[in-house]
Amino acid sequence: MxxxxxxxxxxxxxxxxxxxxxxxxxxxxxxxxxxxxxxxxxxxxxxxxxxxxxxxxxxxxxxxxxxxxxxxxxxxxxxxxxxxxxxxxxxxxxxxxxxxxxxxxxxxxxxxxxxxxxxxxxxxxxxxxxxxxxxxxxxxxxxxxxxxxxxxxxxxxxxxxxxxxxxxxxxxxxxxxxxxxxxxxxxxxxxxxxRGLCALEVSVHTANTDLHSGTFGGGVPNALHALVSLLATLHDEQGRVAVDGFYKGVHELTPEIREEFAKQQFNEDHLKQTLALEDLYGEEGYSFVERTGARPTLELNGVYGGFQGEGTKTVLPKEAHAKITCRLVGDQDPQDIIDKIEKHLRENLQKGATLQVKATEKARxxxxxxxxxxxxxxxxxxxxxxxxxxxxxxxxxxxxxxxxxxxxxxxxxxxxxxxxxxxxxxxxxxxxxxxxxxxxxxxxxxxxxxx
The missing domain is CATH 3.40.630.10 (Zn peptidases)
Structure with missing residues (x-):
């Protein structure tokens, strides 16, 4: 026909x-x-x-x-x-x-x-x-x-x-x-x-009210400082996720799969030019296509807290927030990953701060x-x-x-x-x-x- x-x-x-x-x-x-x-x-x-x-x-x-x-x-x-x-x-x-x-x-x-x-x-x-x-x-x-x-x-x-x-x-x-x-x-x-997915919202709380940074600065915990220092512990200098056990269930790429990726002939230099980037970033030892297609990630999608308006407001915020999503591969279990991230956050939280974690989306x-x-x-x-x-x-x-x-x-x-x-x-x-x-x-x- x-x-x-x-x-x-x-x-x-x-x-x-x-x-x-x-x-x-x-x-x-x-x-x-x-x-x-x-x-x-x-x-x-x-x-x-x-x-x-x-x-x-x-x-x-x-x-x-x-x-x-x-x-x-x-x-x-x-x-x-x-x-x-x-x-x-x-x-x-x-x-x-x-x-x-x-x-x-x-x-x-x-x-x-x-x-x-x-x-x-x-x-x-x-x-x-x-x-x-x-x-x-x-x-x-x-x-x-x-x-x-x-x-x-x-x-x-x-x-x-x-x-x-x-x-x-x-x-x-x-x-x-x-x-x-x-x-x-x-x-x-x-x-x-x-890739699978899990998402969570993180909130850090310190005092019961915002405080004057002149009167209290340097003497009490600052929710933004606590959150930023906490988020910085989530990756190491090689671009790997530093959460204990995060890579459990992640299978190494076989030579056959890496060869299939290479056939795409992806131009990383062109991507940098298109996005006006001086360099790409990610887990060492993997190409851009491998990182984005076959390796797990932990990304910050939003970080906010404190004064956002025009000018200066000398205040210590009582709370700060972050939205995190992970792309998952292999046999990673979304709930298991959320549990491990929460454990990591609690173990690395600054003294004087409290933490709340809310899990949202989950998919294998x-x-x-x-x-x-x-x-x-x-x-x-x-x-x-x-x-x-x-x-x-x-x-x-x-x-x-x-x-x-x-x-x-x-x-x-x-x-x-x-x-x-x-x-x-x-x-x-x-x-x-x-x-x-x-x-x-x-x-x-x-x-x-x-x-």
């Missing part, structure tokens, strides 16, 4: 249909958009029905709905579960958008709208790929299931219990996800690792061996369409639900992304390059048929 000709003939209709979904402000983080999120879920369900999927359901949860569908008419063939999400990020700051975020527009062969690349546009590719095969060949080469949620942008709080209670319904041989990016135009990548890392046959077939599919085989990469970010999906359903997760790193996901002027819209459809068809 000539799928390229088919998709070209349908392109205007497909983009118009996707545009309908992109006009729905399905912002999961904002309660005033709850009705819009439901509207998007129902739109996705209708789209799946039009594509030929069966048993399409919109499942209520304690938050936003989960949409499921299936087409199970290939006995003896693998079952593919397609995961995606229809919720989007908030649009602030609105004034930086060149065109309204929920009024899709095409400029320079790029589709601009909130959700264009993350993840409505990429999720939509799978719906249309399945529809194309059914229209062209009247049957699918594999069994297909869909699980499309509306809470990915708020860390998927209600999907894990849904997965647990619907394991039989969602059982699959492979989980197919398009919510990542190519390395650069024409250079496809398959993510084989996502995800990793999969590139030798998995499902990943190798995906790399082959990219090569047939893009003319170059996909590289296997590790992503420094976190998509917590990927590890949960793979673990609960006992299936490999194949992340076949079609976005680009510069498409402004989560930022104003989010867009999706239509070259990858076209090639993404063909690649997904190639992959499903190869299974």
């Amino acid at each position: 000539d799928y390229q000709a088919y998709f070209q003939s349908k392109k205007d209709a497909h983009l118009k249909e996707l545009g309908e979904l992109l006009t729905i402000p399905s912002i999961s983080a904002l309660s005033e958009h709850k009705a819009d999120v439901l509207k998007a879920a129902e739109w996705v369900a209708d789209s799946l029905r039009r594509a030929g999927m069966e048993n399409v359901e919109v499942h209520p949860t304690a938050g936003h709905p989960v949409v499921t569908a299936e087409h199970l008419h290939a006995p003896g063939k693998p079952t593919v579960l397609v995961y995606g999400h229809y919720d989007v990020q908030p649009v602030d700051p609105l004034h930086l958008w060149e065109t309204p975020p929920f009024e899709p527009s095409i400029r320079d062969n790029k589709l601009y709208a909130r959700g264009a690349t993350d993840d409505k546009g990429q999720m939509f590719l799978h719906v249309k790929a399945v529809e194309a095969i059914l229209e062209q060949e009247k049957e699918l080469p594999v069994n297909i299931k869909f699980c499309i949620e509306g809470e990915e942008e708020v860390t998927s709080p209600n999907l894990p219990p849904f997965l647990e209670s619907h394991q039989d319904q969602l059982a699959a041989d492979v989980i197919l996800i398009s919510d990542t990016a190519l390395l650069e135009p024409g250079k496809p990548a398959i993510c084989i690792g996502l 890392a995800f990793t999969i061996e590139p030798a998995d046959p499902m990943l190798q077939k995906a790399a082959d599919a990219y090569e047939r369409v893009y003319g170059t085989r996909a590289l296997f990469t590790k992503d420094g970010g976190s998509i917590p639900i990927v590890e949960t999906l793979s673990r609960v359903l006992s299936a490999p997760a194949v992340m076949m992304g079609f976005g680009l790193p510069d498409e402004n996901l989560h930022a104003p002027n989010e867009h999706f390059n239509l070259e990858n819209f076209d090639k993404g459809l063909l690649t997904i068809v190639e992959y499903l048929k190869s299974l």
Whole structure:
């Protein structure tokens, strides 16, 4: 079948249909958009029905709905579960958008709208790929299931219990996800690792009130001094995290993985120039790509306290605060890391100060061996369409639900992304390059048929 000709003939209709979904402000983080999120879920369900999927359901949860569908008419063939999400990020700051975020527009062969690349546009590719095969060949080469949620942008709080209670319904041989990016135009990548995450808020308290720095300075503890000295103990001079036991469960990079990283040919000098940095920073003995993709981190995201206004106020603050996040790899357990950091902070706290620690987000890392046959077939599919085989990469970010999906359903997760790193996901002027819209459809068809 000539799928390229088919998709070209349908392109205007497909983009118009996707545009309908992109006009729905399905912002999961904002309660005033709850009705819009439901509207998007129902739109996705209708789209799946039009594509030929069966048993399409919109499942209520304690938050936003989960949409499921299936087409199970290939006995003896693998079952593919397609995961995606229809919720989007908030649009602030609105004034930086060149065109309204929920009024899709095409400029320079790029589709601009909130959700264009993350993840409505990429999720939509799978719906249309399945529809194309059914229209062209009247049957699918594999069994297909869909699980499309509306809470990915708020860390998927209600999907894990849904997965647990619907394991039989969602059982699959492979989980197919398009919510990542190519390395650069024409250079496809398959993510084989996502870092986990834990977050905590730290507060240091001293006196029961702010104090005059002339009357009390040098004689009583200063909450800012106590916090800054405490935070300085978290790393050593080699850029390693100095918390005892922090690296438990972190596996050393194999020569094969380091070779795969080297194939990216990442230009660190160009990065320094782009960011106007004199030098990069991080754990000694690792390249930038290795540090950000496959090594754990502990980062300060906010430090605040005391007088913030114009001019001078001679005051000793009674409290100071910090926000910390860690990216985790390997078998690091988020709660264990939080416990170890809290123990370290308490052991190194200045005399006269008290400490409060509040844990917030927690997610485990995800990793999969590139030798998995499902990943190798995906790399082959990219090569047939893009003319170059996909590289296997590790992503420094976190998509917590990927590890949960793979673990609960006992299936490999194949992340076949079609976005680009510069498409402004989560930022104003989010867009999706239509070259990858076209090639993404063909690649997904190639992959499903190869299974």
